[in-house]
Amino acid sequence: MVKLELDQVVIRRMKEEDIEVVKALIKEGCEGTENRLILHILTRPFCLFILAVFSSVLRCLVHSFVLALAIPVFLLIVFLKITMPRSTGVLGSSKPYWDYVGSSYKGKQDETLQNLYCRISGKTPVTKKPRRRIGAKDRDKDMSAEKITPEREQAAGHVWLGDCEGEVLGCIFRESETRPGVRRICRVVTSCWYRREGLGRLLVQSLEQRERETGAHRVYAHVPYPSKLGEAFFKKLGYLQLGEENNEEDSDEINLETPERGFLGYPLTKVFYKDL
Incomplete structure (x- = not known):
């Protein structure tokens, strides 16, 4: 200081x-604002509901429960990382x-x-x-x-x-x-x-x-x-x-x-x- x-x-x-x-x-x-904003969006109830729906659909295609849960979250984070930096x-x-x-x-x-x-x-x-x-x-x-x-x-x-x-x-x-x-x-x-x-x-x-x-x-x-x-x-x-x-x-x-x-x-x- x-x-x-x-x-x-x-x-x-x-x-x-x-x-x-x-x-x-x-x-x-x-620094850190972008990650906090992404976490804020991911933890909204409607967003969690959409992720749960996609995970349920993937569960029919993917035998691993962890992958079915992680793939939608990962794709959404990538999407937010690409679209958000211009405004943060x-x-x-x-x-x-x-x-x-x-x-x-x-x-x-x-x-x-x-x-x-x-x-x-x-x-x-x-x-x-x-x-x-x-x-x-x-x-x-x-x-x-x-x-x-x-x-x-x-x-x-x-x-x-x-x-x-x-x-x-x-x-x-x-x-x-x-x-x-x-x-x-x-x-x-x-x-x-x-x-x-x-x-x-x-x-x-x-x-x-x-x-x-x-x-x-x-x-x-x-x-x-x-x-x-x-x-x-x-x-x-x-x-x-x-x-x-x-x-x-x-x-x-x-x-x-x-x-x-x-x-x-x-x-x-x-x-x-x-x-x-």
Whole structure:
């Protein structure tokens, strides 16, 4: 665990040269999430019933009871492994995949969020040039050659990075605006070396501050279904789970803000909201 000075963190938009670093951070952050989601789906009653039916049919063809039981489970796990990875990285997005190139910032000067801790300490965070990985130059040339239309850039959403002395420590994904006054957080990830240091809270609160200033009145956050840590994190920040309180407003919002669903329509995310 590394001690992090939050007032020295710069929260800036992701650029094209940051894409590979962000993807690696997302991969690190969702380790185990895919397996937990698969286990969650496999243990649903209807899914167990379907597996039992297939096992009964196979029992007539296969003399081994163990094989008849294991084959349907194995095939379903393979199917889920193939179809699920595209969404486990950035769960909650209304699109099947995240447009990293389209959501990258194209300006020369960094677009930044206000660091709330700087107002307390009075310090100014220092911005350094991001560290580059070996072989990233060729990939940057390929990506920069891709043309980005204003429509694609607007629909891609934003990715904000927590940067300290040129090192990306965490990121937060905000989807493009689909409804006026409403924003959606799809993913919050921090590096394993900087967890429980308040970085995730800083990213969320700084983004909330910006969205409040731009006229948003409600923020939604999609949390992977088996993630108890993510659920506790957003509840601690004042978020409420959609549907827990039975009122007319919630029933209307449930129809508009639906969780991402996977095999047999089982939810992969829980939806939380906060009024700004």
